Amino acid sequence: MNKRRAAGLRLCRPERITMAQTCILRGSSQRALAKQLIDRAPVNAIITIREMTRNVDQNAKFHAICSDLARSSFAWAGKRRNAEEWKVLLVSGHTVATKGQVEIVPGLEGEFVNVRESTSRMNVSRASSLIEYAVAFCASHNVALSDDSHQEEKAA
Template sequence: MSEPQQFRLVHDAARAGARSAVDAAPAGFVVTVSPPKRSAEQNAKFHAICSDVARQARFMGRKLTPLQWKTLFVSGHTIATEGHADMVPGLEGEFVNIRESTSEMTVPRKASLIEYTMAWCAGNGIQLREVAARGYEELAPVARGQK
């Protein structure tokens, strides 16, 4: 057993497979059980929102790219959910916000980020055209308040 195995614990057969893999693993192997990471649908919805915002909004008088808006939303969401900003001097003397990674967010955490971003859009008159066109508007948020 040299290739990593992953089991999504959604039914008894998956749990049995995970137990078998653990029993068969050589000494020194590592087992990690964790909540699922954000879904592909959540990721697509968030990026669609950032694209809509980039087309319609300005920040401090400037047009920003979807990636720049993503950075602002992730940073703002961290503060709004009682996290903290980790600002460090960069390699060339610039300031860098060492923020959490959206790819490492759990499903509930990403849902919270999407809710935060959509609330900002509603409060700032942003029409989520790309979100509606792609059918993401019904993507329900999950488990409020969890990280």
């Protein structure tokens, strides 16, 4: 089975327009196919062009780093944290380190909540930056990373 089909991506096929089409613009042939799809699109069709979001390898690597931190004896704010808590801490820290906007708001029950960036909406370069930040954080705090955390990420 084609890897793209297995990953749930549809190839650009101008002869068949389905409810949704996804084209990854890697070169001139994909751009030409995308233009053909636009020419054949029905009235009121919606076209969205956006940067590719982080990929499966990046997601797996970041979650492996969060899990490595959770398994380590390293404590933050006086206690060991689970992987989900490390994810929140790393994303928040990365946002501050890269001069992003951090917003702490009162929660529904009077607690404070960090309304943070979503990792699933990060583009590939932003996700790479987050991974670099997380690896550097671990190195500076002597947290050993597993083989899954050390695997080289792929651009797409």
